Amino acid sequence: MTTLYHLPLSPYCRKVRLVLGEKELPFELKVEQVWERREEFEALNHAGTVPVLVEDDGLVVADSNAICEYLDEAYPERRLVGQTHQERAEVRRLVAWFDQKFGLQVTASLYGEKQLKRLLGQGPADAAVLRAGYANLKLHMQYLGWLVETRKWLAGPNLSLADFAAAAHLSTLDFMNEVDWAKYEAVKEWYALIKSRPAFRPLLGDKVSGLLPPRHYQDLDF
Amino acid sequence: MTTLYHLPLSPYCRKVRLVLGEKELPFELKVEQVWERREEFEALNHAGTVPVLVEDDGLVVADSNAICEYLDEAYPERRLVGQTHQERAEVRRLVAWFDQKFGLQVTASLYGEKQLKRLLGQGPADAAVLRAGYANLKLHMQYLGWLVETRKWLAGPNLSLADFAAAAHLSTLDFMNEVDWAKYEAVKEWYALIKSRPAFRPLLGDKVSGLLPPRHYQDLDF
Numbered sequence: 001m002t003t004l005y006h007l008p009l010s011p012y013c014r015k016v017r018l019v020l021g022e023k024e025l026p027f028e029l030k031v032e033q034v035w036e037r038r039e040e041f042e043a044l045n046h047a048g049t050v051p052v053l054v055e056d057d058g059l060v061v062a063d064s065n066a067i068c069e070y071l072d073e074a075y076p077e078r079r080l081v082g083q084t085h086q087e088r089a090e091v092r093r094l095v096a097w098f099d100q101k102f103g104l105q106v107t108a109s110l111y112g113e114k115q116l117k118r119l120l121g122q123g124p125a126d127a128a129v130l131r132a133g134y135a136n137l138k139l140h141m142q143y144l145g146w147l148v149e150t151r152k153w154l155a156g157p158n159l160s161l162a163d164f165a166a167a168a169h170l171s172t173l174d175f176m177n178e179v180d181w182a183k184y185e186a187v188k189e190w191y192a193l194i195k196s197r198p199a200f201r202p203l204l205g206d207k208v209s210g211l212l213p214p215r216h217y218q219d220l221d222f
Numbered sequence: 223m224t225t226l227y228h229l230p231l232s233p234y235c236r237k238v239r240l241v242l243g244e245k246e247l248p249f250e251l252k253v254e255q256v257w258e259r260r261e262e263f264e265a266l267n268h269a270g271t272v273p274v275l276v277e278d279d280g281l282v283v284a285d286s287n288a289i290c291e292y293l294d295e296a297y298p299e300r301r302l303v304g305q306t307h308q309e310r311a312e313v314r315r316l317v318a319w320f321d322q323k324f325g326l327q328v329t330a331s332l333y334g335e336k337q338l339k340r341l342l343g344q345g346p347a348d349a350a351v352l353r354a355g356y357a358n359l360k361l362h363m364q365y366l367g368w369l370v371e372t373r374k375w376l377a378g379p380n381l382s383l384a385d386f387a388a389a390a391h392l393s394t395l396d397f398m399n400e401v402d403w404a405k406y407e408a409v410k411e412w413y414a415l416i417k418s419r420p421a422f423r424p425l426l427g428d429k430v431s432g433l434l435p436p437r438h439y440q441d442l443d444f
Binding site: 045046047059060061062063065066069070073074085086088089092093096097100101143 | 267268269281282283284285287288291292295296307308310311314315318319322323365
């Protein structure tokens, strides 16, 4: 069976899990504590990061973007990167937006400072970094709001990888109770649609040692 | 004609220029001083970053990864992302390695601290960041050395986007005279092969205000 090496709260791993689920591909999850720098794992991915996908035939795909592009090429029945050049360009622009811009400006600041630093014993969160993260989160929520108010899904009329990339980051922050949903009604409605998809269900049951998600995290009518 | 909004020293723009050149696609370059936050430009790419590609028919593609994937799909005669799933996974893993890992750990530290800060009037370079950048550059050059000693091109037997991503970052650093080629003979040989391709020639003639490249930058037998 396909194996995905992951960490439960990594938004990049969550994005891949959503894609696998949406394509109804069976897979086995293995938690990889990347900070242990396990030799056998680093032989699979020299960067030492998750997610890494290993197929039955031995194919190894590292990096969340490489994995999602691969899955869309190998299992094209339910296209998630779009059909036309224009759709594909818009999906990829938004995936880069969330995985890189949002990832650096928000997720790394909040999840990185609060969770990863604690896990790695790197001391307390830096207040200035947190402040910047919260300020950036507001701006990104406004942009998300604009997207969902002008389009059915983030990249256009069809559900796509862009929705999963964005929802993955938000779900990590939501697990940490960092999203003030009441302030962003339109984004909340879009997120509720993603959250109610079967592919999302496993993420709602994730357990993370030392961190309890807020009650609304699992609730589909939050 | 296809238009590419760019900055001469951006490795992400350089990668796209190499791909356009390798595919022998005619294009027009427009320098976009992104820090001016020109409204018409931000309408093309809300992230306000280069590169942005605009096709004759009005198609806009933003983000260097989205552009390169688009070019390989729209102009597939000379495939640069690989053919098989395995080749494509390896090309994309390495593109992510150079554009993200190398980009953050080396290019952002050296080009970002020395060049961009000066351009943006953000004060002198931070010595600790530069030190980290140089230390990381050594490790990356060793990894590059291992790749070129075990394979014909970075991702395997065929020239690919991985070579252009890596060469783009190195060319930016080389323009700033930051690469000690004498220490990395195998990498130098690989880089000389890329440098001698017709697609590379325009990059050798780039002019950047306030920065003169070292003599060897333009030299094909450096």
